[in-house]
Amino acid sequence: MQDYQNQKSTVLDIVNAHLSMPGNLLPILHGIQDTLGYIPPAAVEDIANALYLSHAEVHGVISFYHYFRDTPPGKSTIHICRAESCQAMGGKKLENHARQQLGIDFHETTADGRFSLEPVYCLGNCACSPSVTIDNEIHGRVTPEKFDQLIAAGKGVAQ
């Protein structure tokens, strides 16, 4: 876990840049996660103070949304689609393969810190299921073999 003191000014800059925006909480949280990769639990206090919200309100919002995370992700985040269309094309097999290959379950990060694995319910790539994203890069018709190639090629991590 990083020292929040190093992140505090980043958080405050993002918060201050959004102060006059109506409905600014989600844009602020996105801004923080875009920059730091997650929302440090210690940031909740600063956000709450600036927006005149309670700690519980801000925390409640962060925990409501699947996308926001309060722990640092691995160097790359892999999202595997679990929705119906992908299931119809072997998505379950891919899911199991990925977990085994990486040695982690969903919501976990590999011991070497390279990959975090997250489930996602639809990527809108249903015409070419099963689908996976590695960071912002999307891949369709992902077989277990193709998954291994993507991982071996260090997709995401290299950047």
Place this chain on the structure above:
Amino acid sequence: MTRLFISRDSTALSLGAEQVAAAIRQQAAENGLDIDIVRNGSRGLYWLEPLLEVETGQGRVGYGPVQPADVASLLEHGLLEGREHPLYLGNIEKLFYFKKQHRLTFARVGLTDPVNIDDYLAHDGYRGLKNALALQPAEIVKHVTDSGLRGRGGAAFPTGIKWNTVLNAPAEQKYIVCNADEGDSGTFSDRMIMEGDPFVLIEGMTIAGLAVGATQGYIYLRVEYPHAYVALNEAIAAAIQRGYLGENIQGSGKTFHLEVRRGAGAYICGEETSLLESLEGKRGLVRFKPPLPAIVGLFGKPTIVNNVISLASIPVILDKGGEFYRDYGMGRSRGTLPLQLAGNIRHPGLVEAAFGMTLREVLYDFGGGSASGRPIRAVQVGGPLGAYLHEGQFDTPLDYEAFAAISAVLGHGGIVVHDDTVDMAEMARYAMEFCVEESCGKCTPCRIGSTRGVEVIDRIVDGAEKDKNTELLRDLCNTMTYGSLCAMGGMTPYPVLSSLNHFPEDFGLQAPKPD
């Protein structure tokens, strides 16, 4: 200079479109060829992506699916002159899949450069807005009412009636909110519009603003669509620069501002009141209705909430008139529905067609049957809250009322195909699990009922007191249907009961197939 087209659409990218574009750029440079690559939207014939099109004297010629390794041989065979090659497809618009469609809302998708406003204008863009600027608000609304357009987000509520309510709600500030949360598995039409023709959505929202007197719009975009986010923001910047957004639009004195806001991975935020809560910066808890969002919506003000496709259909309606649009379709389902063919299907993609085609035509004439070559066994129409249909129901016409009559929904037009290897008890269980995962938690039948549902299905499949537990599952579904505040809990029984009724053998039950 020769113009080439390679899509920037997410699905095309997921199959390697970026690498194909890079290979062409590189080899063209090495060979001193003068080319320009336009990154268009997708034509929606996804089994042919990455699709490469070339502008020639005889029109556009397509090749696909292209991989980077094909580029050298394509260039050798005379790609730039549109010559023969094993990947040659000819004019894409002459292929059955495309020719048999009625592309009204998707008229430009795949044809133009999505973020080039001049290209948009050259292809009939902003003609609807031009007409709207010359009309009184009530006249704009009348065109929409006359068109018979019903909301394409799922609930199929008449758009004209919604707009009229907002028009007649007195307020200093009103809002136009575009629901771009597109959470249903098997759907991607919103994404295709936003990546492939974002101006048509911007124009539709601007017209909505003029129609009801709203000066601010928001697009609530799911975070899973990063490419749409980029395309929308590029298009919005271009529209502002050219005086199509902001103050004094085209010298009319009218104002409309537009902003994209990202969701954060909650399916329930597609429900319109949950979406409004989220836009306000809160947890996405569903609101009680009434009051309707049209009266008390975003920040307590009268608000139009419409789906991407509903709003993107407005420009053609204002351009050609409500009657033009209404002439397509059947019964009370007017106009066109962009269907999305997904899952285990040979020819997946976007099929925009007038209401009235049968599901069978879509699955076999367009879709070409399953991708695996095995028999199609179950088809889920209308997203995760939609019913599973069996072979005996494939002749149902795609029409809101015809689907309602067989306890099914068209929803947002997503069609997910499963072959005969599917385990329908597993799909029913998944539907309950999904509800557990995505429930906003406000009401008990949804939050707790779905958890119980998973357990009961497990017990049935395990063979424990099958009859008693089947009865219990039906009771539970009944409670969810009638005791839930919104369609999340209220419609989860659709996929569950349709699985149980049409495919009892997968639950180890022998009940006769009721139809």
